[in-house]
Amino acid sequence: xxxxxxxxxxxxxxxxxxxSGTTNSSDSTTCISCSLQGAYNPFVADICYPxxxxxxxxxxxxxxxxxxxxxxxxxxxxFLEFDPLxxxxxxxxxxxxxxxxxxxxxxxxxxxxxxxxxFNPLNFTTRxxxxxxxxxxxxxxxxxxxxxxxxxxxxxxxxxxRTGKDIEIKNYKIKKNLGSKxxxxxxxxxxxxxxxxxxxICNKNTGDKFSTTVELICDLNSYQRVPTHLSSGADxxxxxxxxxxPSICRICEKKELTxxxxxxxxxxxxxxxxxxxFSCQVxxxxxxxxxxxxxxxxxxxxxxxxxxxxxxxDMDMQSKITPDKLTExxxxxxxxxxTCSDVELSKVIVFIIxxxxxxxxxxxxxxxxxARKYRNQYRMLIxxxxxxxxxxPNDQGRAQL
Numbered sequence: 001x002x003x004x005x006x007x008x009x010x011x012x013x014x015x016x017x018x019x020s021g022t023t024n025s026s027d028s029t030t031c032i033s034c035s036l037q038g039a040y041n042p043f044v045a046d047i048c049y050p051x052x053x054x055x056x057x058x059x060x061x062x063x064x065x066x067x068x069x070x071x072x073x074x075x076x077x078x079f080l081e082f083d084p085l086x087x088x089x090x091x092x093x094x095x096x097x098x099x100x101x102x103x104x105x106x107x108x109x110x111x112x113x114x115x116x117x118x119f120n121p122l123n124f125t126t127r128x129x130x131x132x133x134x135x136x137x138x139x140x141x142x143x144x145x146x147x148x149x150x151x152x153x154x155x156x157x158x159x160x161x162r163t164g165k166d167i168e169i170k171n172y173k174i175k176k177n178l179g180s181k182x183x184x185x186x187x188x189x190x191x192x193x194x195x196x197x198x199x200x201i202c203n204k205n206t207g208d209k210f211s212t213t214v215e216l217i218c219d220l221n222s223y224q225r226v227p228t229h230l231s232s233g234a235d236x237x238x239x240x241x242x243x244x245x246p247s248i249c250r251i252c253e254k255k256e257l258t259x260x261x262x263x264x265x266x267x268x269x270x271x272x273x274x275x276x277x278f279s280c281q282v283x284x285x286x287x288x289x290x291x292x293x294x295x296x297x298x299x300x301x302x303x304x305x306x307x308x309x310x311x312x313x314d315m316d317m318q319s320k321i322t323p324d325k326l327t328e329x330x331x332x333x334x335x336x337x338x339t340c341s342d343v344e345l346s347k348v349i350v351f352i353i354x355x356x357x358x359x360x361x362x363x364x365x366x367x368x369x370x371a372r373k374y375r376n377q378y379r380m381l382i383x384x385x386x387x388x389x390x391x392x393p394n395d396q397g398r399a400q401l
Contacts, residue, residue: 017045021061
């Protein structure tokens with residue numbers, strides 16, 4: 001029997017390590033994918049590890065990553081642009097470092113620097129600073145790292161990353177893992193808050209570890225490429241960042257948008273979606289450049305929703321909302337091509353002409369009736385005047401007699 005993470009097709013050939021993203025089967029005769037078990041394994045010859053509740057394994061099973069969409073009571077949120085290795089979506093609005101971290105983010109103290117990965121735990125390497133670490137866990141990926149002065153870390157002793165020995169240094173900057181685990185993601189109408197825990201030791205005297213909060217605020221007009229360091233806790237163990245970005249804005253429902261339709265031509269017309277306010281976004285191209293687009297160009301920039309991986313905060317939603325229902329309800333594209341008919345347009349024009357003709361006919365009938373009435377009244381007045389004229393001589397003769 002091979003140890004965990006190894007397999008053997010023939011007992012005489014010895015055991016072979018399973019590649020990353022896999023582990024050995026129960027009988028150790030082959031390697032099986034971790035992703036099929038809802039887990040991941042970033043190492044060679046290791047077991048599969050479960051992903052946190054709000055994350056899923058990547059298709060190759062080597063890491064945990066985000067769902068493509070998060071369907072919550074606060075709305076439908078896209079997380080496509082926060083995953084640089086997403087198979088379906090390769091466009092990024094953010095500027096990244098070579099290590100896929102956002103940064104450096106300057107600390108409010110003017111001395112610290114921070115590097116943020118948000119949702120992809122990575123190893124952060126630097127030759128310029130010592131790294132304080134636990135000897136039992138020398139390599140630990142994280143979502144956020146800080147380069148902070150030793151004065152910010154209670155306790156005189158730090159650990160040399162190369163020798164593993166405790167050394168005493170003062171007024172020196174060291175690298176700290178500020179969070180290796182996403183503990184929770186909170187969704188509100190205009191922002192998403194992410195909590196990170198299990199950072200490096202912050203206070204050796206108390207054993208407290210670093211934790212971090214990143215508040216992502218919807219702002220369609222923001223060009224902020226990295227988050228802002230707002231504050232550190234009184235004990236410096238909790239770090240708070242804020243990031244105003246259009247990428248976290250919830251997807252607008254079509255009923256929230258103004259729809260502009262072009263003229264019908266060759267049986268087709270464009271329906272262009274425009275936001276009425278800035279509390280949500282159309283997932284496709286930014287507004288104002290739709291005249292330069294075609295449907296294929298925009299389709300290439302958004303996910304194939306028949307394969308969308310959706311996280312449901314309410315499991316009842318999962319049975320009610322299908323990918324087709326999502327595209328019917330939400331504005332994933334800046335514009336859509338609708339079918340129309342020139343014949344239908346002609347019918348509308350004919351109908352309008354008919355109504356106008358009918359109105360004119362009614363006006364003519366009313367005018368004719370009115371003219372006939374006034375003509376009869378005029379005739380009666382003429383006859384009355386004639387009767388008066390004929391009776392005047394007889395009256396004069398009687399007067400002479």
